[in-house]
Amino acid sequence: MxxxxxxxxxxxxxxxxxxxxxxxxxxxxxxxxxxxxxxxxxxxxxxxxxxxxxxxxxxxxxxxxxxxxxxxxxxxxxxxxxxxxxxxxxxxxxxxxxxxxxxxxxxxxxxxxxxxxxxxxxxxxAPALLDCGVLRIDLIQRRVWLFERSIELTPQEFSLLYALAQAGGVPLSRAEILQRAWPESIDNPRTVDTHVLSLRKKLEADPRQPSTIQTVRNVGYRLNLERLELHREPTNGHGPPPNPVGGGPAGSGGGALSRSMLSVSSG
Structure with missing residues (x-):
């Protein structure tokens, strides 16, 4: 974007x-x-x-x-x-x-x-639904589908993920992320690092060696969907949600996009 x-x-x-x-x-x-x-x-x-x-x-x-x-x-x-x-x-x-x-x-x-x-x-x-292949983000309902996992995101984490996904893999500076994710904020752009760290803990298999939200030296951050990995915990018994775009039932070959839901908490 x-x-x-x-x-x-x-x-x-x-x-x-x-x-x-x-x-x-x-x-x-x-x-x-x-x-x-x-x-x-x-x-x-x-x-x-x-x-x-x-x-x-x-x-x-x-x-x-x-x-x-x-x-x-x-x-x-x-x-x-x-x-x-x-x-x-x-x-x-x-x-x-x-x-x-x-x-x-x-x-x-x-x-x-x-x-x-x-x-x-x-x-x-902005489009109501952002389709990024393995990742689907519903801006209206503030929900994200990803594989077969259900992970809670704060509103700040959701806005950060949406901003990075909209960039389509292009690196964004901290100032650009701050302006896109939280345009009402007057915080120092370095506060972006704190939100990136919290989101990495929920998306990365090893947050200490991130491969999904990558640091781009002298620039900022980028989202690398090809290397996206999740924790291997159980899915809380919720199972995969139905495909909200009519791609068929989960598991029917309707696409990996509908195979999991990340819900946004109010905290």
Missing amino acids: APISIQIIETNPHLRSLLGWHLQQLGYVVCPSATLQQARDVAQAQRPMLVVLDPDLPDGDGLEFCAWLQRVQQPMVLMISARSGEADAVAALRAGADDYLRKPFGMQEFLARVQALVRRGRSRS
Whole structure:
């Protein structure tokens, strides 16, 4: 999965640079623009998931641009403006903005609103079921099928596994994992190591010599499904669940994907 792109359309160069820097620290790809013409060119070339838009542009109407975006691409839009009236916010939302933030604003509030919109954008575009061969992840029910074992995962472990699986074996940096798995988090990217360790204890035959969640030197982590191994304990008597995609009964040759379930606990 490609990194999430965020377009910043802001005429103030200092604010544009400041917002971009903070977003880059969270792992986002930032596409800056200062004019309406630049904004159109960047939007068409990069197709960002989220657009941060100041409607007061020197060469055009930002509200009309927002409406154009919704017609041609439908990204999430966060409007930032010095216009403080209720009518201004209503006009922005009616033009297609998903949120409206009045200037001046605090950086933490800005980042929190961005991350909330990213979550909404991802849920709108993400597939409900991720099929990775030996691994099947149901994003709606937050369940994972893998061989014939039933293993409890915490919500944090589920989000981590989903982020790694979505990458399709491509290594992700800690910052990228943090941004994809827990976009609302402002933790240090090194906290990813703690969650990787806990997930390895549940997936690896020997967590001290991991072969499934692999460390990629100077990069981060990757999921290697070809080397996936599980503990050899009994399956708690639950047996394999039915294939949720209609692949036939478990054990009937309908595929290894339906042969086990990892359930997500609330802890």
